[in-house]
Amino acid sequence: MRILEVAGDIPLDSWMEKPFETALAYIQGVNVGQNTEGGTKIDLEGAAKKLFVNGEKIYNCEVFCVSCHQTNGKGLSTSQLPPLAKSPWVNSI
Numbered sequence: 642m643r644i645l646e647v648a649g650d651i652p653l654d655s656w657m658e659k660p661f662e663t664a665l666a667y668i669q670g671v672n673v674g675q676n677t678e679g680g681t682k683i684d685l686e687g688a689a690k691k692l693f694v695n696g697e698k699i700y701n702c703e704v705f706c707v708s709c710h711q712t713n714g715k716g717l718s719t720s721q722l723p724p725l726a727k728s729p730w731v732n733s734i
C-alpha cells in the first residue's frame with residue numbers, strides 16, 4: 642500500500658516502530674515477524690516437500706496454529722500456550 646511505503650521511508654520515532662511493523666504485517670495478511678517471502682528453507686523433495694508446504698500454509702493461517710503456538714513453534718508459556726517444538730506429539734508422527 643502506497644501510504645505505508647512512503648511512511649516507511651521517513652524516519653519513525655521509536656514509539657512508532659512497533660505499531661508501524663504491526664500495521665504493515667496486518668495489511669500484508671501475515672503475522673508480525675512472519676517471513677513474507679513465503680516458506681521455510683527445507684531439504685525435502687517430492688511428496689514430502691508438498692506435504693510440508695501445505696502444512697506450513699495451514700499452520701500460518703491467521704487464527705489457526707500460529708496465533709497460539711507462534712511462528713517459532715515455542716508457544717507463549719505465560720498464556721498457557723504450549724510449545725510444539727520438541728513436543729512428543731509432533732515428533733512421534
Ligand code: HEC
Nearest residue numbers: 700704705706708709710721722723724725728729730731
Ligand atoms: C486457541 C489457541 C490454539 C490454537 C489456535 C491451536 N492450539 Fe494447539 N494447543 C493449544 C493449547 C492451549 C494446548 C494445550 C492443551 C492441553 O494441554 O490440554 C495445545 C496443544 C497442542 C499440541 C500438544 C502439545 C504437547 O506437547 O502437549 C499440539 C501437537 C498442538 N496443540 C497442535 C496444534 C496445531 C497443529 C494447531 C493448528 C491446526 C493448533 N495446535 C492450534 C492452543 C492452541
